[in-house]
Amino acid sequence: MIRVCLIFLLLLSFFGFSQQTDYVDFKEAKVEISINSKEKQVEGHIEYTFEILKDVDSIYLDAQSIKLDSMQLLEIRPHIHTEYIGIRYQNNSKQIIVYNNFKREQIFELHMNYSALPKKALYFIEKDEGNQIWTQGQGKYTSNWLPSIDDMNDKIEFDLSITYDKDYEIVANGNLTDKKTNEFTTTWRYDMEKPMSSYLVALTIGKYNKKVENSKSGIPLEMFYYPEDSLKFEPTYRYTKRMFDFLEEEIGVSYPWQNYKMVPVKDFLYAGMENTSLNIYSDAFVVDSIAFVDKNFVNINAHELAHQWFGDLVTETSGTHHWLQEGFATYYALLAEKDIFGEDYYYWRLYEYAQELLEQDKAGQSTSLLDPKSSSTTFYKKGAWVLHMLREKVGDEAFKEAVKNYLLKHQFKNVKTDDFMGEVEKASGQDLSEFVKVWLNNKAFMYDKAMKSLKKSTFIQEYLMVDCEVETSKCYEYLSSWISDEAKSKIIFQNHELIKKEAFINPLKVRQAIAQSLSDITTDLKADYESLLNDKSYITIEAALFNLWRNFPEEKTKYLNQVKDIDGFNDKNIRTLWLTLALITEDYEPENKKSYFDELTDYTSSKYGYEVRQNAFQYLNQIKACNDACKENLKQAGKHHNWRFKKFAKTLLK
Template sequence: MKHFLIILSLFVLVKTYSQQTEYADFKTAKTDIVFGNLSKHEVSGTITYEFDILKNTDSIYVDANGFKEIASILDGKIQGKLYDGKHLIIKHPFKPNTHHKLDIVWKTSPNKAMYFIDWDYEEGNKQIWTQGQGKYTSNWLPSFDDMNEKVEFDLTITFNKDYEVIANGKLINKQINASTITWHYDMQQPMSGYLVALAIGKYDKKSEFSKSGIPLEMYYYPEDSAKFEPTYRYTKKMFDFLEEEIGVPYPWQNYKQVPVKDFLYAGMENTSTTIFADSFVIDSIAFVDKNYVNVNAHELAHQWFGDLVTETLGTHHWLQEGFATYYALLAERDIFDKDYYYWQLYEYAQELLEQDQAGQSTSLLDPKSSSTTFYKKGALVLHLLREKVGDEAFKKGVKNYLQKHQFKNVETNDFIKEVEKTSGQDLSEFVKVWLENETFQYQEVLTSLKKSKFIEGYLAVDCDVFNPKCNTYLSSNISDEAKIKVISQNSTLIKKEDFNNSLKVRQAIAKNIEEIPLELKEDYESLLSDKSYSTIEAALYNLCTNFPEDKLKYLFKTKDIQGFNNKNIRMLWIVLVLNTPGFEDVNKRAYFNELVDYTSPKYDFETRETAFSYFNAMQVFNETIIFNLINASKHHNWRFKEYSKNLLGNLKQYEKYKILITNLEQK
């Protein structure tokens, strides 16, 4: 009976998220963070909250998921250890209009939200970084999962002096100790707990200042200094553009960007500190095919839409992702041109149409909607709304919305009301059609996009059916996108003179011709010299397949090319060499071992997955590869984890691999 009463008591004490913010308002948090055994992923520290009580209550709580040790002291005298595994609960007869201080001491080894990279291995890129959105900061820091609880977090972090420590806010002091440095970061405004962040690693940094004087701090690995410019290209230009376009000054003390290994997403807009995947750290050649510009602009836009104003709950998620997607496109339009802007919107519309035709279309206000809906439909809706009310009313409405609700939480109606005020229009029908309706109104979107002569010209080109113009399209002045459409519809139309086109069109030629006509051989060979890793990869494979008698020539030409960060060209080259008798036979064992090495944890998951894919295609697996695959099946990146688990499952169907896998798993 006593056990039952304790459980019942805890159930009553733990208020729902909305109730907590009605009863208590947490103002500030001062945190001291230290790290223990890094191979065991230990983090500990103290955090001091100051808060006001709004209504009578017999308890408050702080989220703390799966902590090893946690205890509190209220107002310097009332000790507590009431903890249910997810919440630290403080029992006390709290009275309204009273101010309190809560000191918490904790220790834990988080299995998500904070990631310890490569500390189990001698080699690799040792890092620690956090990801709060979707994972909850409360897995490593006693905090609040409810995004409606906004707190000013100041982080103090002590770590090995050989590493850089980056966190939210402004670095106000570095205390040099014997073997460590204590970094003091200060925030001046409140934020939701999921936006609390830190990143630790070996970095260099370059800084610029925005037109308004905001420090822009851009981090990079010391060995990647030559990649700094193409990685961060247009950063200052986009920052200045967004401040002017949005009409509200950047709300934080500085803006930092940090690449990390094996990140869960492309990027994350932690307040003043964007963390992004280091696969976007690229050279000038890779910039053509894979660059950081859109992710850069998207996460920057979130500093206003998501960080400054934050959704109350998932129903209004488009206020963050739709806005960030739309404003990122506006920033890119300022760089690349309006044709680029309309082309991206057109591609969004095609993706949403496919979703609709598959019966998967949902309302923009459905919290269970797909990313495609939140991001891309959200952006299209803002494009259409701006068209409907006009530039001036739209921009003024956005500005008023941000200023009125800054550092607070918002719902969709908060935004719509401001645009109704500035435009003088009733937007209830617009909301019904574009926000509440599940069906995607494709034809209406297309009508809007056809106002662009670029889109109108693209749609006029069609070689799926007989069209006498098709034979001349590739040498005409139609857009590159239209030419790529022609090539994808009918690659037999390609002639020698068509190789005089742009890099993007030549890339489409490389990827769409499988059987290379002899009369195009020399022109197709020229693709191996293009400044595009995607083009070279496709051309190398197709040339070796079509003209095996010249394979050695192609291998010699591409021997020293690595490709993207995932070494796409290097690995293809190795596989081609391994399958070419008489070519560098004396080095084949070394090349094979190099390919095996790419499956190891010291490389990023994209490189490892590429290597595993090649071994799977060749159906060659030794003990080291399978050991690394088992390791990969426990990776924190769920996509890579699922890929590895599925590959292991497939290999277990073969008796020779099943026994080896079972033995290694037991070890």
């Protein structure tokens, strides 16, 4: 035992000075798993093929608390024979270490049977509409349910075969090649053709329908949706094909995978995740036509799609170069939206990013873009700004040539910032060392330079010109003028006293600003403000309902009846507010008070998505009506896998 521990310590010391990828290349993984949702268990068989690059006496797979049932090592000798090798290994609950006298150019297969009870990375979701199972590898490590390589520098071709209840759909990386159903289960076989980092291995299990549309280049775009959400399909997946076709042309490199699948899931950890060929995203972005105005899937879809090139095809070597994934995905998603919504939208979003980065600077929280501990604001939004400024500096032609060469040269490999900047210097003929120093190495965001770039847009010039905190004489007239909705909204938020009847004769976004900013409603504006309850915006309706209910107590019943049947977004923002107001409105349907209270309390249970639960908890807490059932649900929420919701619940429990 002492000798084994000593070998393990020596191994850790050895790999501390060099990556395993210098010594071994895992090439292919044939994975067969069956999932037991009752026991929350994964049982699997894996066959890894790997090549020895340098002589070494041990190799490892990452395996977090995985039970290893059996293992075999085979040496593959082309045109001769396959030979089983006597094997010695150790499973220390973090890694499976295989000891052997491995020699350069040898090729092996490693076969293993295992089981796992994953605490993270693979999640079991239980809802009334049906169970779901989904994965999240990035930041959580696929090795919690599949012995694999956490180091993103080793890219492997994964072929997944997954067995589960026959009444459910299974979606995974790659192309579905076969389905076999027996009495109780179905086995789904997926094939990948190219390698990827292990954190991008993914699967989803749930009850879905799907529609398929081919891109201009012939790539199948598989769009999944819940059977009950057929009417939400079009607004949810609006512009998908257009964005795909745009990005292929703009990037200049063909989409590198067999298909592109989009699958919504419940209680997801993030907005979306760019698993190779499989975008798993939060069903909060499954929307109807009204919700589309304020909260849609377009940006998330474009962002995760852009990652298929920037992150999946070429992958950072380490967190130091994380902006090569998130900055690029943010920038190219913005370009795709620019193609749809126009140039003003593009500059407006850049302006919003700049303001967020400025606030980060003021808070003393800014870091270099090459700091692996940087914030998401830095990686995503500063990264996008760097690409915008770089393109301005070198020109469209050189920029696009550099991006294309960068992707083709490093496809299915890992990259550093110098790899990209080197291609830009070659394509442009410019020395970009000063640009790197100012925009990448510098902690501060170059706000003045960014604003100079933004002012090339007449839309931004106009927005900056309108400032009612400095000059108020023309602001009332601006509200009925030709200026942009963004500029008018700015005026309203700066000085809501300027709101007169004429201000309501404006497009939806301006009316939304009125609903959100004008909390004290005068009698002469009452009828105009009431019209906001008919707007096609769940944000507007929510704000208008509360403000009207508060300002005109004698007409509470009228307002409650008017929006009684509206749920709002998937988080039931309007319904939960409505229930709360109905409960505290004296004499409003007293015979239904109990059912309304029961409904609001029920929304705190795990049957619902965490966004719905959070709204219900907040309202019940505000009216001091969180009963024993609510409190028990709150305790349960304090153990939720979504860290934001868990933090919210723990804070409320204090």
